[in-house]
Amino acid sequence: xxxxxxxxxxxxxxxxxxxxxxxxxxxxxxxxxxxxxxxxxxxxxxxxxxxxxxxxxxxxxxxxxxxxxxxxxxxxxxxxxxxxxxxxxxxxxxxxxxxxxxxxxxxxxxxxxxxxxxxxxxxxxxxxxxxxxxxxxxxxxxxxxxxxxxxxxxxxxxxxxxxxxxxxxxxxxxxxxxxxxxxxxxxxxxxxxxxxxxxxxxxxxxxxxxxxxxxxxxxxxxxxxxxxxxxxxxxxxxxxxxxxxxxxxxxxxxxxxxxxxxxxxxxxxxxxxxxxxxxxxxxxxxxxxxxxxxxxxxxxxxxxxxxxxxxxxxxxxxxxxxxxxxxxxxxxxxxxxxxxxxxxxxxxxxxxxxxxxxxxxxxxxxxxxxxxxxxxxxxxxxxxxxxxxxxxxxxxxxxxxxxxxxxxxxxxxxxxxxxxxxxxxxxxxxxxxxxxxxxxxxxxxxxxxxxxxxxxxxx
Amino acid sequence: xxxxxxxxxxxxxxxxxxxxxxxxxxxxxxxxxxxxxxxxxxxxxxxxxxxxxxxxxxxxxxxxxxxxxxxxxxxxxxxxxxxxxxxxxxxxxxxxxxxxxxxxxxxxxxxxxxxxxxxxxxxxxxxxxxxxxxxxxxxxxxxxxxxxxxxxxxxxxxxxxxxxxxxxxxxxxxxxxxxxxxxxxxxxxxxxxxxxxxxxxxxxxxxxxxxxxxxxxxxxxxxxxxxxxxxxxxxxxxxxxxxxxxxxxxxxxxxxxxxxxxxxxxxxxxxxxxxxxxxxxxxxxxxxxxxxxxxxxxxxxxxxxxxxxxxxxxxxxxxx
Numbered sequence: 093x094x095x096x097x098x099x100x101x102x103x104x105x106x107x108x109x110x111x112x113x114x115x116x117x118x119x120x121x122x123x124x125x126x127x128x129x130x131x132x133x134x135x136x137x138x139x140x141x142x143x144x145x146x147x148x149x150x151x152x153x154x155x156x157x158x159x160x161x162x163x164x165x166x167x168x169x170x171x172x173x174x175x176x177x178x179x180x181x182x183x184x185x186x187x188x189x190x191x192x193x194x195x196x197x198x199x200x201x202x203x204x205x206x207x208x209x210x211x212x213x214x215x216x217x218x219x220x221x222x223x224x225x226x227x228x229x230x231x232x233x234x235x236x237x238x239x240x241x242x243x244x245x246x247x248x249x250x251x252x253x254x255x256x257x258x259x260x261x262x263x264x265x266x267x268x269x270x271x272x273x274x275x276x277x278x279x280x281x282x283x284x285x286x287x288x289x290x291x292x293x294x295x296x297x298x299x300x301x302x303x304x305x306x307x308x309x310x311x312x313x314x315x316x317x318x319x320x321x322x323x324x325x326x327x328x329x330x331x332x333x334x335x336x337x338x339x340x341x342x343x344x345x346x347x348x349x350x351x352x353x354x355x356x357x358x359x360x361x362x363x364x365x366x367x368x369x370x371x372x373x374x375x376x377x378x379x380x381x382x383x384x385x386x387x388x389x390x391x392x393x394x395x396x397x398x399x400x401x402x403x404x405x406x407x408x409x410x411x412x413x414x415x416x417x418x419x420x421x422x423x424x425x426x427x428x429x430x431x432x433x434x435x436x437x438x439x440x441x442x443x444x445x446x447x448x449x450x451x452x453x454x455x456x457x458x459x460x461x462x463x464x465x466x467x468x469x470x471x472x473x474x475x476x477x478x479x480x481x482x483x484x485x486x487x488x489x490x491x492x493x494x495x496x497x498x499x500x501x502x503x504x505x506x507x508x509x510x511x512x513x514x515x516x517x518x519x520x521x522x523x524x525x526x527x528x529x530x531x532x533x534x535x536x537x538x539x540x541x542x543x544x545x546x547x548x549x550x551x
Numbered sequence: 552x553x554x555x556x557x558x559x560x561x562x563x564x565x566x567x568x569x570x571x572x573x574x575x576x577x578x579x580x581x582x583x584x585x586x587x588x589x590x591x592x593x594x595x596x597x598x599x600x601x602x603x604x605x606x607x608x609x610x611x612x613x614x615x616x617x618x619x620x621x622x623x624x625x626x627x628x629x630x631x632x633x634x635x636x637x638x639x640x641x642x643x644x645x646x647x648x649x650x651x652x653x654x655x656x657x658x659x660x661x662x663x664x665x666x667x668x669x670x671x672x673x674x675x676x677x678x679x680x681x682x683x684x685x686x687x688x689x690x691x692x693x694x695x696x697x698x699x700x701x702x703x704x705x706x707x708x709x710x711x712x713x714x715x716x717x718x719x720x721x722x723x724x725x726x727x728x729x730x731x732x733x734x735x736x737x738x739x740x741x742x743x744x745x746x747x748x749x750x751x752x753x754x755x756x757x758x759x760x761x762x763x764x765x766x767x768x769x770x771x772x773x774x775x776x777x778x779x780x781x782x783x784x785x786x787x788x789x790x791x792x793x794x795x796x797x798x799x800x801x802x803x804x805x806x807x808x809x810x811x812x813x814x815x816x817x818x819x820x821x822x823x824x825x826x827x828x829x830x831x832x833x834x835x836x837x838x839x840x841x842x843x844x845x846x847x848x849x850x851x852x853x854x855x856x857x858x859x860x861x862x863x864x865x866x867x868x869x870x871x
Binding site: 098099100101102103104105124125133135136137138140141142143144145162163248274277279280282284285286287288289290291292293294295296297298315316319320324325326327328329330331332333364365367388389 | 571572575576578579581582583584587588612614643644645646647648649653654655656657662663664665666667670672673674675676677678679680681682684703704706707708710711714715794797798800801802840844848867868869870871
């Protein structure tokens with residue numbers, strides 16, 4: 093049997109090469125790994141090795157021959173006692189054909205609906221197991237972590253100051269005492285390292301809850317979150333999942349200025365492979381954090397420092413959860429839809445009260461709860477009813493969660509809109525320190541009211 | 552250290568040869584346009600992973616860089632499916648979604664295959680954390696290229712591993728170049744194995760062209776780590792014959808340097824030892840050579856005939 097040695101592509105862009113030098117001659121016995129020729133490419137001169145064995149039966153080009161197309165036979169090796177047969181099939185075309193197939197796979201991109209669990213978000217006003225006592229958001233978060241740690245030994249928590257200090261914002265208070273230092277681990281100030289470590293632990297089957305003291309510091313670890321946690325299930329063909337929760341306060345606190353006041357909701361929501369949650373009350377914080385801990389995928393859980401002290405009733409059932417991917421209709425209304433999440437829910441509710449009192453506008457408020465996967469159905473149904481929409485969020489305006497909602501609504505509910513959609517965001521600048529400027533930076537109730545008036549054509 | 556048996560010598564030779572033949576064939580398929588993207592070959596470095604292989608427990612974990620084909624073969628994975636991943640086909644270890652740099656086999660405790668320089672180091676440390684957390688006696692072997700030894704997260708991982716006494720063995724494969732930059736142009740201080748000293752991690756330098764030296768060091772280091780003493784670093788001095796990736800013209804080094812290393816070819820060293828010790832005859836070695844060539848040829852055939860992933864696969868495996 094004879095084998096052709098083909099002109100190899102020695103770089104992804106090479107289409108032809110020059111034969112600088114033969115390192116073999118007719119009649120030589122070639123073994124796998126032997127150098128056979130020097131080929132000059134568009135970048136350099138490189139040596140080529142044999143991968144097949146046999147006697148060199150023919151050299152089809154001579155030294156100095158130029159512009160030999162990639163995949164053209166340059167030599168034939170084989171058993172000298174057999175007849176030389178040059179295959180007619182042109183392998184170059186075959187390659188091109190295969191590339192076409194690849195392309196067809198990639199161009200066929202349609203928006204696939206995310207796999208949303210089809211149970212609605214439970215409603216607090218209909219919840220029969222509601223506690224009579226009101227607790228803070230930080231207690232709700234702590235209780236949920238403790239409940240899940242009691243149920244499953246694989247759940248552990250790590251982060252800066254989560255153990256002995258009892259949490260920089262006291263969210264992990266008491267956990268060290270109950271679960272010990274093997275399961276509640278203080279880390280050094282080393283986000284990139286301990287995030288990678290937690291991701292590795294999740295690959296191996298543990299269920300880490302990783303606290304970022306604030307999400308501002310998650311930028312130190314962003315490579316591990318995006319390139320390792322979010323992508324490995326896909327890159328491994330579904331073999332290796334990453335059941336981890338990244339949680340901590342996100343967005344502005346009070347006068348901590350540019351480096352400590354950033355909202356990352358739209359950054360994370362852009363990434364396939366991550367789920368992103370932003371609770372707004374103790375009630376949904378509890379239900380959503382449980383779903384996040386139980387989820388087999390990496391979940392970004394965006395809390396808000398100012399909301400940590402917010403009190404409210406909760407459902408104390410240790411199995412109570414709120415499905416990921418379901419928005420909550422916080423308040424029903426008929427004139428206008430506000431889509432919001434996290435701390436802006438509170439401001440939207442204030443605005444709704446004033447809109448009713450001052451302008452007789454009946455507002456429907458949707459609290460997204462989950463940002464990815466986004467509950468587009470609830471948003472669209474509401475817009476189809478009210479015909480007017482504003483989005484309210486703390487993140488910067490460019491490419492925000494609201495921007496994506498605008499895209500979806502104009503695409504799927506264009507004919508239902510009575511006015512353009514308006515987005516209410518923070519100012520498009522780094523967060524200033526001065527109290528007066530900070531207030532200007534953040535969306536305020538008046539901004540929401542002005543936007544609502546505008547989409548309602550009220551001067 | 553356990554004395555090497557005759558079968559061990561044959562195993563080492565076979566695995567090293569299999570890796571080399573595989574890589575040569577991968578280069579050929581790349582040249583034919585059957586493999587795309589980046590493709591980093593392991594030719595010249597075979598003694599490193601095969602030496603480590605001789606000391607491994609099957610429940611130990613492994614995590615490595617993007618130069619991972621040889622590591623997978625040494626882990627006992629099927630060359631057919633490795634090659635099918637390189638050609639981006641449905642039978643590949645990642646079903647065609649990972650490619651050369653991103654291959655995994657959870658059932659064989661092989662955790663990649665990582666494309667970002669240095670990222671595998673905290674990850675391997677986390678896998679070791681899990682072994683300890685679960686009370687297992689296993690260790691995680693975490694391979695690091697010399698290029699990654701100047702990457703911050705590596706030192707964050709060293710600190711955590713030593714602080715928490717994690718069962719992780721760090722293996723620095725020093726092949727002298729991070730892409731085209733030689734170690735002396737990238738690292739202030741050439742003794743990479745000493746870079747754990749500040750964290751209290753012992754380190755050792757080993758000749759990586761000689762599989763017997765690698766085995767000895769790996770055995771000692773593995774025991775240290777398995778006994779719960781915390782991490783250990785071995786720096787294996789090796790050399791890649793080929794460029795950093797397929798498109799590397801290797802202008803940053805001389806032909807003499809390369810030829811010089813080829814004089815101490817790791818496979819030839821084992822072969823010479825086998826002949827000297829009369830473990831196998833020349834004919835028997837020829838038989839291994841022939842079978843290996845055949846096996847890899849079949850792998851290439853399999854990998855070019857396996858179907859491309861179905862269109863519907865585009866949207867699977869994003870979430871579990």
